[in-house]
Amino acid sequence: MSEATQVVMSLIEAFNANDLDAITDHFTDTSVYHNIPMEAVTGAAAIREALNGFLGMSTAIDWVLVHIAEGEDGAVLTERVDRFEINGKWLELPVMGTFEVSGGKIQAWRDYFDLNQFQSQLA
Amino acid sequence: MSEATQVVMSLIEAFNANDLDAITDHFTDTSVYHNIPMEAVTGAAAIREALNGFLGMSTAIDWVLVHIAEGEDGAVLTERVDRFEINGKWLELPVMGTFEVSGGKIQAWRDYFDLNQFQSQLA
Numbered sequence: 001m002s003e004a005t006q007v008v009m010s011l012i013e014a015f016n017a018n019d020l021d022a023i024t025d026h027f028t029d030t031s032v033y034h035n036i037p038m039e040a041v042t043g044a045a046a047i048r049e050a051l052n053g054f055l056g057m058s059t060a061i062d063w064v065l066v067h068i069a070e071g072e073d074g075a076v077l078t079e080r081v082d083r084f085e086i087n088g089k090w091l092e093l094p095v096m097g098t099f100e101v102s103g104g105k106i107q108a109w110r111d112y113f114d115l116n117q118f119q120s121q122l123a
Numbered sequence: 124m125s126e127a128t129q130v131v132m133s134l135i136e137a138f139n140a141n142d143l144d145a146i147t148d149h150f151t152d153t154s155v156y157h158n159i160p161m162e163a164v165t166g167a168a169a170i171r172e173a174l175n176g177f178l179g180m181s182t183a184i185d186w187v188l189v190h191i192a193e194g195e196d197g198a199v200l201t202e203r204v205d206r207f208e209i210n211g212k213w214l215e216l217p218v219m220g221t222f223e224v225s226g227g228k229i230q231a232w233r234d235y236f237d238l239n240q241f242q243s244q245l246a
Contacts, residue, residue, distance in 0.1 A: 070192055077190060077200035094159055094235065096202075097219075098202045114159060
């Protein structure tokens, strides 16, 4: 497994442990996180803040990796089912995400999903 | 380039030529196309029908490949900007898609995007 893929697997483990410190440690001050239907967020501190409210609501997290593939250009592409336990109920979100890794850190992360599919489960 | 990746590149070329016959030729009677926010469609004939109305509206198609990667399990993952010229205006949809290829044909195709992001441009 290449270093880039290892970094992405490590990020997924940190989510599954619902460990915000460990998650934040995968980013730098110039990292960009774009949850595609929303505005992009830049920098580890802002990424932490963007994730904080949502992870705080979750009593458990279980991201199921369907496929992972690393391109010849080094980008790591994932297909996942992101599961979150909120108020005693599991939400399931089918999602794909691209990760661009450099120097052992995630420099860019873009996740693609249908926002309404997610919000309708939250309601 | 592996055969699976070649098949996916060939499908993208067929879309960019807006050639419905060539597109349909990439699927079999058991292929499943799931445009994630919508219902899944099974079989080349049904996939053709699902695509037909939309491609017919498009006077030009330009899918820009951002990243492509093939996993060790043979799945081909793509990040794209799918552009469609409709009524003299270009719509742009950021999307990711997974392709499972077998015997030179696409057996499964799942595309992930925000449906509202697309529909708001169509309006």
